[in-house]
Amino acid sequence: MKKILALLLVFVLVAVVLGACARPVEDPVDDPVEEPVEEPVEEPVEDPADEPAEEPAEKVTITYANWALGAPEADTLARRMVKAFNEAHPHIEVVIDEAIDYSQYEESLTAAAAAGTLPDVMMMAHIPFGLQNDWLLDISEFTQRDDEWANIPKPLADATRFGRGIFAVPTGMFFMGYFVNDDLFEEYNVPALNFSPTIDEFSSAIRALTRPADGIIGLAEENQIVEWYPSAVNNAFGWFAWDGERFNLNTPEFIQGVNFAREIFQNRLTFDSLTEEQRAEYGVGWFGEVWDQGKIAVRWDGTWATSAFAQREFNNRFIGVPGGRTIIVPDFLVLSNASNNPEAAYEFARWISFAREGIMKAMELGRPDGSFTSLPVTTDEEVLNEYFEHFAYPGIRDAFDAIDRGVVEGVKFVPGYVRSRWAAPTGIKVGDNDNASMGDVIWNAVRGDIRIEDHIEQIDKLANDEHIRALEIIEGLLGN
Secondary structure, X not given: OHHHHHHHHHHHHHXXXXXXXXXXXXXXXXXXXXXXXXXXXXXXXXXXXXXXXXXXXXXXXXXXXXXXXXXXXXXXXXXXXXXXXXHHOOOEEEEEOOOOOHHHHHHHXXXXXXXXXXXXXXXXXXXXXXXXXXXXXXXXXXXOOOHHHHHOOHHHHHOOEEOOEEOOEEEEEEEEEEEEEHHHHHHOOOOOOOOOOOHHHHHHHHHHOOEHHHOEEEEOOOOOHHHHHHHHHOOOOOHHHEOOOOEOOOOHHHHHHHHHHHHHHHOOOEOOOOOHHHHHOOOOOOHHHHHHOOOEEEEEEEHHHHHHHXXXXXXXXXXXXXOOOOEEEEEEEEEEOOOOOHHHHHHHHHHOOOXXXXXXXXXXXXXXXXXXXXXXXXXXXXXXXXXXXXXOOOOHHHHHHOHHHOEEOHHHOOOOHHHHHHHOEEEEEEOOEEEEEHHHHHHHHHOOOOOHHHOHHHHHHHHHHHHHHHHHHHHHHHOO
């Protein structure tokens, strides 16, 4: 019986110990056992200072080159944006590469690449040039998880793709097309041209507003017609009859464009088509000054000129080109494939290019002095509403609304474009030149010195051969 009582006392003792949370217990054999009373236990309050501090992200440095930066002492928008990015991203420091010579940009980049000092992020005038030199990083792993990449206008985003990769960040966007002097239309009772008129409306207007007796010129120049015309009459074509795979110069659309431009020139509807004596009467060096005088009804230019045009003493606006296609001139940033910090480099490139926060900052910094000249590289409505509230120039919103059908000028993204369009020798005799370049052949066809039909198969083949030659180099490097 005593053994049983002793065992019961042991069980009670264990219960007391657990209930009292390490409270002292006296010998249960000699003293009567009291019922344990639980006392409130205060939870310990941790001092934040006692918590282990989070390790700060290691600061990384990336280098940057862009001809828009200007001289080191210049207060350009591009330099202000670098400063703003650094302030907003304490874990990244962007350092401008002042060693790059912008007067010989591609040569300077080539020297930097040879020395192993190619900037992490750089503006690139011709994406294929960077690809052919095997400098560029495929950024698709970053764009795939970047929700704002989808806001880039589709024609621009498409221009960054080569093979299965993405090799550029659209960082600037301008529109090219025609501007009209509305005062001349009203003065001579000519129906105003709406945004993106028909080709017939365009042709009729410049003819009606060619008034030699009054010194009024219908059209400033005809040279760009051969480039935009094919896309205006055939949606399958882009700039200079490019269809995404080849140039289509031996087509009715391209030939019609050349002959339309020739007709305008031969009928003396442009400044350059006037005689030397007639041009001298204006007392200026080129058609831009005649436009400033208010004596040209329609002229070609880009949206980079809208700030200046808004200051003219006559009403003017942007009408794009006939056919409803918006002509886009892009700027591109690229990332070096030798960068030690590609993720930070991409974060910087996106922020100053298409990210909502960065565009808003650029507009804020560039509004007072008019240095924000690019259109927003985004379809984000919040950004566009802010832009058009403060940077409204007549006609630009119409062009932006048609951007999904936009045509990107080929010089910055089509492999071989410069030689296909201008530089390649043709073997065609034009005047005293036994081996005229592509550009000379087309120019002389517009001026009526030769017939484009007589050489169309030859220049079509040459343009595409030059493209294929450049593309094969790129594909070999990319392994496509």
